Amino acid sequence: MTNELKKFNKLVTLEEALHYIQDGCTLMYGGFGGVGNPPTLINGIIEKDRKELILIGNDAGFPKIGIGKVVSQGRAKRLIASHIGSNPVAGQLMVEGKLDVEFSPQGTLAERIRAGGVGLAGILTDIGIGSMVEEGKEKVELNGKTYLIETALTADVAIIHAKKSDYFGNLIYDTSARNTNPLVAMAGKITIAEVEEIVPLGSLSPEEIVTPGVFVDLIVESKGVDWRWAWE
Template sequence: MVKLLKDNEFLKFIKDGDKLLVGGFGMSGTPLTLIDGLAASSKKELTVVSNNLGEVDKGLGKLLNKNILKKAIGSYFTTNRDAVKAWSEGELEIELIPQGTLAEAVRCGGAGIGGFYTKTAVGTKLAEGKEEKVIDGERYILEKGIKGDVSLIKAHKADRIGNLVYDHTGRNFNPVMATASKIVIAEVDEIVENGSLLPTEIVTPHIYVDYIVMSKYVKKGGVFVETV
């Protein structure tokens, strides 16, 4: 069985300077309970790989305001004006990666693939310093696979051995990020008995999941509300 952690017990698996892969797209599929625990900790110099940095003082935005982050790698940081401000003032390093490239880079990291060639970003500033190759007369750049020290992901349900299912668009980046770190911690809304989940609905097999934390949030009227 996968181990169920209490409160902020998961923090012992995160070290200063670690690279964290964090699921979510906007606020959907974001492990808000895990982020809250991290924001209340004394961790520092963390690198976060995520589609965006939440919103102002919401989700990953809380880590930004606590000066826990050293660097952010992702696609849509303009959804949080605090991220743009921190970058412009030299308080946060940002590495921009096109969204599809980000998803594929994490998938490659989890699959043991060193990198891949893509046409996306060829000829732009995002391609500067990257290896370029001509294939069938067209230009491609090499993007390296992304791996993390710890993945913080959000699922809807888990059974007691750690198989995961997701809630609609909450699936987003979470499944690939569950494959690409040394330690995977999943925040879930509900834990069900083994055999309750249909094999066809399981997206992330338990072999990828190390620990589970119960979520303290519920969605009401399209907004995530803390319950305890």
């Protein structure tokens, strides 16, 4: 790699990346049911004994898969997610008052993350009107209809998983592992991408790239995925 290209190299060690994830930080993660969670980063968080985390993501994973390991070990104090049903430990922690859970309908959650990523303060939605979802939230009238104001979501650090990347962080995802990762990539003050295969600059076709490297701050090489046996 020439000196000119080195300035576009965002590849760092796992140790360097984990420096940005500290106790009490707000951590947003991509994926769905563990698929698309970044396993190497998550294992690193556990090994570094990070705790008191505020987590934002689609779900609580499985007890021993993906972000579920962080939740099940009591390392999160708050979770914003669309559901936690796949991780019974999360439900138990919530009932015991050890985990504060904010439920957000899946589409609303995705839009709140997207809004945060593009710099909006929030979104308007009629989902939840007349239910417990509206408790404590502002309402507005627009064109004769009532909407809830749902605040945008951002994070101190966003962690995502991709199948392939160049050294600048242009990302390609693996089928359904793409779930929520492109949105999460935009919403972190620092975005760390865990990547299975890293290729030279210019190797990727522009038509392949889903997340442009401008949204990615750091890249770490993945040591393998753990979601393929999620159903065992």
